[in-house]
Amino acid sequence: MLAPNPNPARTVRLRIRLVLGEGQALGPGKADLLEQIDALGSIAAAGRAMGMSYKRAWSLVEVMNTTFAAPLVESSRGGAGRGGARLTGTGRIVLECYRRIEDRAAEAAYADFDILAALLPETENG
Amino acid sequence: MLAPNPNPARTVRLRIRLVLGEGQALGPGKADLLEQIDALGSIAAAGRAMGMSYKRAWSLVEVMNTTFAAPLVESSRGGAGRGGARLTGTGRIVLECYRRIEDRAAEAAYADFDILAALLPETENG
Numbered sequence: 692m693l694a695p696n697p698n699p700a701r702t703v704r705l706r707i708r709l710v711l712g713e714g715q716a717l718g719p720g721k722a723d724l725l726e727q728i729d730a731l732g733s734i735a736a737a738g739r740a741m742g743m744s745y746k747r748a749w750s751l752v753e754v755m756n757t758t759f760a761a762p763l764v765e766s767s768r769g770g771a772g773r774g775g776a777r778l779t780g781t782g783r784i785v786l787e788c789y790r791r792i793e794d795r796a797a798e799a800a801y802a803d804f805d806i807l808a809a810l811l812p813e814t815e816n817g
Numbered sequence: 818m819l820a821p822n823p824n825p826a827r828t829v830r831l832r833i834r835l836v837l838g839e840g841q842a843l844g845p846g847k848a849d850l851l852e853q854i855d856a857l858g859s860i861a862a863a864g865r866a867m868g869m870s871y872k873r874a875w876s877l878v879e880v881m882n883t884t885f886a887a888p889l890v891e892s893s894r895g896g897a898g899r900g901g902a903r904l905t906g907t908g909r910i911v912l913e914c915y916r917r918i919e920d921r922a923a924e925a926a927y928a929d930f931d932i933l934a935a936l937l938p939e940t941e942n943g
Contacts, residue, residue, distance in 0.1 A: 758937070760936060796922035
């Protein structure tokens with residue numbers, strides 16, 4: 692919908708992080724991991740797609756699964772590389788909420804992005 | 818305006834981070850530092866109020882001052898502890914935009930906060 696930005700040095704983007712309960716965070720990394728698990732049906736494959744070790748991907752899933760009252764990811768932890776994984780109903784709702792918050796927050800911030808972008812330096816090629 | 822939250826384990830808060838141009842970030846720490854400098858008139862005092870070393874506070878200010886086309890903080894770098902500091906016009910606009918984006922983003926996310934909060938575990942005391 693937007694014309695290509697004529698000057699990439701003058702862009703403003705918003706990253707969000709949700710702080711849940713008494714301190715667990717849900718940010719872009721975990722949201723992307725949920726999305727990749729949903730797309731690829733495997734925690735290992737999702738981690739690989741994000742350049743993340745298997746151990747790291749599992750550890751993030753375990754944190755997410757204990758942050759909420761119900762798990763976000765359900766997996767059949769088979770032999771190496773065998774187990775499939777999928778989002779639970781809770782996982783799907785959490786991911787949808789996260790993406791919707793991202794969209795609505797960016798939309799709400801749009802006018803201020805323009806103000807800030809105008810205060811950024813132009814590049815020589817700008 | 819809100820009634821006291823009956824269950825602190827079931828809160829959802831939003832933290833934002835702006836990604837500016839080709840990668841500089843402006844998040845809660847830098848925004849709070851600008852606010853403290855504005856309130857206290859000194860980078861050292863602002864850093865102390867945030868439990869931050871003088872060196873760290875100065876380094877964050879220097880990063881902010883070179884991220885935008887004009888500096889955000891103007892200081893008279895006198896002898897140890899002597900120099901005063903204040904926000905420039907640009908600094909004031911940037912801080913205002915940041916706080917307004919925070920408010921508007923949280924407002925836009927409000928309905929989803931409720932959905933997520935309901936998925937968090939109750940504490941034993943909840």
